[in-house]
Amino acid sequence: MLQLFQFPLCAHGRKVRLVLGEKGVPHELVREYPWERRDEFLDMSPAGETPVLVDPARGHVLTGAQVICEFVEETTEKMGMLQGGPVQRAEIRRLADWFDRKFFADVTAPLLEERMLKRLVTRASPDTVRLRDAMRAANGHLDYMDYLLDHRRWLGGPSLSLADFSAAAQLSVVDYLGALDWRGHEQSKNWYAVMKSRPCFRPLLGERMEGLAPPAHYDKVDF
Structure with missing residues (x-):
């Protein structure tokens, strides 16, 4: 296995x-x-x-x-995640890279360091300025997602793709750390609710990091 x-x-x-x-x-x-x-x-x-x-x-x-x-x-033949022609696949890869690299650097990485590593590993006090900057950056990324979802059914185009799973993975960690403000982001919130409802998401929602509990809404599809 x-x-x-x-x-x-x-x-x-x-x-x-x-x-x-x-x-x-x-x-x-x-x-x-x-x-x-x-x-x-x-x-x-x-x-x-x-x-x-x-x-x-x-x-x-x-x-x-x-x-x-x-x-x-x-x-694996089941559930293709890089569908469409060359231009469509390039757009899916672009967005996957956006969330893997830019969203992670702007939002997920600083939040993990300040709210997880400093608490569980180094026992240092979090940098509140860095936390605010990361949460502000998260809001900007949600704005971009709202824009994409205003023009497309899914982030990468007309069908569910690797772009959606890349984004959902990052957001799930930020949500676990209690750093997402969905106010004013109905498009992204509704999209994330659909992603959370997929069977593949259930193991993630049920898992916990030792010594660090998520907010009460974390594992709820209707949040």
């Missing part, structure tokens, strides 16, 4: 989990905290980053959420 090395609030790992779940690919979750810098993990992921997908039967080791998701897309 495939093994996915990640931790509960790994946004990139959540993206892979959603894709594997949507496609019905059996896999085992292996808890890995990248900040521990285990030698055995660094042998698999020289960058020291999660997620990592391992196929013990074939000896394959894949690192990086987008790389893993495209591998799964190419090797």
